[in-house]
Amino acid sequence: MDGQTMAPQMPPQASGGNLKKILIIVGIVVGVLVALGAGIFFLVYSLTKGPADAAEQFLRDISAGQVEKAYGDTAGLFKQYTSLADFQSAITQNAVLPQIQDISLPNRSIENSDAAVSGTITSKNGITVEVSVSLQKENDAWKVTSMEVGGVIASQEQAGADTGSEEAAAGNDSAAQGEGVAPETGAPISVASAGMLPAPPKEGQGIFVQAFENATEGNRFDIYDATGKNKLDSYQPVNTFIDLGPGTYTLYRYGNQKVVYASQVVVQPQRVTTATISAIALAIPVGVEEGTRFDVYDATGKEKLESYQPGNTIISFGPGTYTLYRYGNNRVRYAQQMVVSAGNISIASIGAIQLNGSSRYDIYDGAGVEKLESYQPQNVPVAFALGAYVLKKYGTALELARVTVTPEKITVAP
Secondary structure, X not given: OOOEEOOOOOOOOOOHHHHHOOEEEOOOHHHHHHHHOHHHHHHHHHHOHHHHHHHHHHHHHXXXXXXXXXXXXXXXXXXXXXXXXXXXXXXXOOOOHHHEEEEEEEEEEEEOOEEEEEEEEEEOOOOEEEEEEEEEEEOOEEEEEEEEEEEEEEOHHHHHHHHOOHHHHHHHHHHOOOOOOOOOOOOOOOHHHHOXXXXXXXXXXXXXXXXXXXXXXXOEEEEEEOOOOOEEXXXXXXXXXXXXXXXXXXXXXXXXXXXXXXXXXXXXXXXXXXXXXXXXXXXXXXXXXXXXXEEEEOOOOOOEEEEEEEOOOOEEEOOEEEEEEEOOEEEEEEEEEEEEOOOOEEEEEOEEEEEXXXXXXXXXXXXXXXXXXXXXXXXXXXXXXXXXEEEEEOOOOOEEEEEEEOOOOEEEEO
């Protein structure tokens, strides 16, 4: 699971090019300290030692399996919108977090009671990824409000080549995902972006799971028996012929028995059986980075089937009817009754909000009554569901703007 953001309502304060900057705002003191040269470096690290230590301890607790302790060190708003179960699930789906060996957090910033630290974490099998942790001071203690893990520096494919492990290879499937635009073309996501459905071989005995050639997520599957209860083989690639003995099989998305790729697949002697799966995509205005991940639920919108899927990416998925929510937040629905049929790609479109100003903000429904998202970053586009909304200054009742989000457009306020 690459690029994981474990804070559905509170994106990290530092990302992209900002990760390499050190910025500290401490009232009028900054103007005086600029002239002190090297003294600034020491002061920044002194003032940010508290949040940096808290962030490092948070990561080490996760890696040591002390997930409840780490969850206890998150801010109140984080707990309000993210349950312990969801927190644990997000960690177990990440290839690096449960096995951290080294942590380096050299980039730090602090502004009043908010702080952000960033750097890299390296797993025990040599995978290095970027990490960014945002924190907030509560009762004189620094508490985590969000964490983003992503941006593979040493690819999992390279690490997997050394270990030969299935786990390392599995992580590479997530690390290879595209973000923001369709594969290779640089164009917004579209049906044409999916590419072709490769043809199966003409001879052999086994199965050929046919999927769109440009899908970069969900391209591995597990093979179970006819009952769907006993696993026979795991982590098989789509669009590759798999030798199998005669029999009846059930195919699930890799590691997820909630997502059926094909059931009652019959393999006959000396015959190639083709199972064609489908694809989904969430179209988001190009250039938007915040709020682009989503969760997939069943048709009722009540059972979560898959989490933390990337927007503007073609994702292999099983046929069915689905509901898409913003990652970790089923108050913000990106798509409803999304019908996906075998051999077809279904695309849902959303838009984005950009509030220009100096304050973080909360997003309310059109009536300004129900809070839908909190602590959104100013001056950057934030992906959001279609509809009318009221934007209020973070943590207050002060209304800043009213906006209407339209498909694949960035709505700019003030």
